[in-house]
Amino acid sequence: MKDRLFAVIDVETTGGGIKGNRLTEVCIVLLKNGEILDKYTTLINPEKYIPAQITALTGIDNDMVENAPKFHEVAKEIDDFMRDAIFVAHNVNFDYNLVRNEFKELGFEFNRKKLCTVRLSRKLIPGLLSYSLGRLCDSINIPLTNRHRAEGDTDATVILFQRLLTLDPEGLIFNSFLHAHSKQATLPPHLSAEEIHELPEEPGIYLFKDKQHKVIYAGKAINIKKRVISHFYDKMSKEYQLGQETYHVTHEATGNELMALLLEAEYIRKHYPKFNSAQKRPGITYQIISYINQRGIIQLGIGKTKRIQDSVGTFYNRALATEKLELLCETFKLCPRYCTLQSSTEKCSHYKLKNCEGVCDGTELVSDYNLKVTEAINSLGEEKPSFVIKEKGRHFEEEAFILIKEGRYQGYGYLNSEDQITSIEDYEPFLKLQESTFHTHKILNSYLRKHGEKNVIYFENEVFA
Known part of the structure; x- marks a missing residue:
């Protein structure tokens, strides 16, 4: 590590995520051959409000930075001061990304090699309970004063960095961390x-x-x-x-x-993981439902729910549900009014469906109409197949399967080449039961649309009786 120039840095900010988080203070110490060459420190006007909780942590309030230079006024000084130096910080990605974003806002690219004293410490001083700056300094007796201010934290990080240099006299660990394609250079600080x-x-x-x-x-x-x-x-x-x-x-x-x-x-x-956004909320499903109205007529309609339930039919948007309901109405000569496809209380007059046989005006007997509705409902039940999807296993002698029973996802499992399967019941000892949800139905429907039925084996539903 001889003749390498290091810039040990700490920044204070307005808080929040990387985007929109602005600097309020910067301290940089230049090191070479383990010796301090120079120090640069300044408050910075972030041009935005500093929240009270950040002031409570750092002691930096809005009045303190009111007359401080804005970043664009000191950007050249900072760039010149640490030119050709390796960027060093405790949890380096945080400080590095914030400084780089400040330069990016001004239209300049900021690129430096970087070293993280958290990851270096984990490697060179293993076995500590914590590698936060405060706990680490306590563990190895490094003085840390003026905590959560840029200069105080930088001074402590400098001492830590000097000790780390002595623990790697040949620079083997440091050089491995500096390698452009090193995992150590990109991994988060706490991850092995x-x-x-x-x-x-x-x-x-x-x-x-x-x-x-x-x-x-x-x-x-x-x-x-x-x-x-x-x-x-x-x-x-x-x-x-x-x-x-x-x-x-x-x-x-x-x-x-x-x-x-x-x-x-x-x-x-x-x-319900903190950082997942997709799939955390139950998707909305639209279901064709049936009920008996005051006239004793079996009426069909579309209901919205957040759960996959047993119903006449389940769909993933209202348009598909309406399309299927219109098809049932047309195929079985049902009444659009009693399929909730029109709101009029008079005789049906649907713009497209014209083959109602008159249950709405008393021409058709309710008992005859209900037989047709029952037949329509049964036809949808026939559209809920039972099948297995076969896929690649985890090794060449293994086969994966996904089981769907009467249109409902049951779970998955693995079979070895010597396992004899002659019926759908033979899969059950290998089945790992899973919850059927909006998202699993959507995944399976998408797979079948994309791949067709080349990996699908169908079974008669009666085998489950």
Whole structure:
């Protein structure tokens, strides 16, 4: 590490995510050969309000920064001061991304090699309970005064960095962290590189967990390792925050993408992870329902619900439900009025459906009409098939299957080549039962639309009786 120039940095901010978070204070200390060369520190007017909770933490309030320079007024000084230096900070991605975003707002690219004293400390001083700056300084007797101010935190980080340099005299660890393609350079501060190294490059799901091993994100991937690492290259505020709170990554290989999608939906439903947004809310389904009205007529209608329930028919948007109801009305010569396809209380006069046989004006007997409605309802029941989707297993001697019974997802399982399957009941000992939800139905419908029936084996529904 001789002759390398390091800029040890700490910043204070207005708080919030990466986007919209502005600097209020910067301190930079230049080091070479382990010796301090120079220091630069300044308050910065963030040009936005500093929330009270941030002032309580840092002591920096709106009055203090009112006459401080704006970032564009000191940007050149900061750039010149740390030119050709390696950017060093405790939890470096936080400080680095904030400084880079400030330059980006001015239309300039800010690119530096960087080192994280959290990750270096975890490698060179293993076994500590915590690697936060305050706890770390307590553990190895580094004085830390003026906490949560840029200069106080920078001074402590400088001492820490100097000690880390002495623990790696040949610079092997430092150089490995500086390598452009090093996982260490991109991983969040609390995540072990070994956990990432052990991830497989195959389809499945992965779980990000916090310090208490609580699931905070569930995702699916065709290549688990590649997808997990991609999160840490993403500079979006949400992805950055996810990285900061991730301490562990676990995975489950599935052998195929369909099962990964279904498992992802199950983990999101089960754990309601903090950083998942899609699939957390139950989707709206539209169902064709039946009931007997005051005239004793079996009436059909469309109901909206957030649950997959037993009904005459379930659809994922109102247009599909209406289209199916119109088809039933036309095919079985039902009355548009009693299929809730028109609101008029008079004799039906639907613009498209003209073959009503007169139950609305008394021409057709209610008993005859109800027989037709019953026949229409039964026809929809026949459209709920039972089948198995076969997919790739986790290794070449294994086959995955997904079981759907009478149109409803039951779960999944795996079979080995020697397992003998002659009927649908033979799948049940290998079946891992799962919840049928709006999202699993949507995933399966999408799969069938895309792939057709080449991997599908149908069964007669009577086998379940």
